[in-house]
Amino acid sequence: MLRESALAYDYNIDLRAIADPSIHLGVPGGNTLLQFIDAMTGASSVSPSDARRAVVDELGPEALVDAAAVFGNFAMMNRIAEGTGIPLAKQAEIREQDLIATLGLDRLKKH
Amino acid sequence: MFAFDGSPVPIRDDLRDAHVAIWRHFARPGQVLDANERRTILKMARNNSYADDDGLGRLASTLYGNPAGVSEDMVRSAIAASGEAAVVETVALASMLAAVDYTHRALGASLEPLPEPLHGEPSGNIATGLKKRRTRVSMPTTSITRALDLLPSENAAYAAACGPLYMTFAEMSSPFFERSSGLNRAQLETIAARTSLLNECFY
16 A cells, blocks of 8 residues: 555655664655654654654644544554454465565464 | 543544544444443453453453454454354454544543443344355455454444544545645555554554
8 A cells, every 4th residue: 555655646665664664764754654653652762742743843733633543543453454364365465575575574474 | 522632733523523433332232242241341452451261351452452462262262152243343342442542642642431331232233144264253355344244333333433544445545545634645554554564463
């Protein structure tokens, strides 16, 4: 989804940033959003309030609301996928082999 | 209700309405569980407390707090003890609670008290003719948009929440989707990708 939408906006992105936010993603404000998610999950030393402020300063107050809502939505969707055991489609696994390798996702294949 | 106390920014009306709708859904009797039982599941999820022999409580609590910790055996034993429909209802409740609570936490807002349960019997509205498709529970296809279809009213509540939180299932097909103010599709997907990775969810 990220790759397709970045293409649509003509962003030149580096998907390795999803696994390693020290890499420049190439989406406007993208690394600030990555830092925000990491702060919310305890994956970084940045405080949640500082991360919220950074999103507002760079992208605006509506962006913080959108970011929090999408974070909540994927808290939901990820849990529905885990609980019900949605498998990765074989075709998608073949099609996305390079992405799976780039992000080191093999370890997450459970179903 | 849903004042989002502590948020540094004002909240969109459609987002607030979506959270209120989830809370009203929680308060009603479900398909297998009555409203008191649903509230108990929600409390166990949020408080990470359940009896050792309570398979639904263990599932709700693990799913809410550590989704990657949900195992095939955990789901299978909960189904054996309580039935597939009760498990799907539990997954729906814990997952939608996570949507509301994690949005609040991300905004720095205080969590909303759980809703008071309403009286009434479970509806018993359970879809028939579905089957497992390398999945843990029965569903019509392996699409995330249909994962709760065994219980149509749970899937409808989940689908309704997706629009204001992220985008509707129909909007997901457009790479150019963006709100009038806020983030564009690529920025939304940045959050989706990193969140899913940190949740250790392949999806």
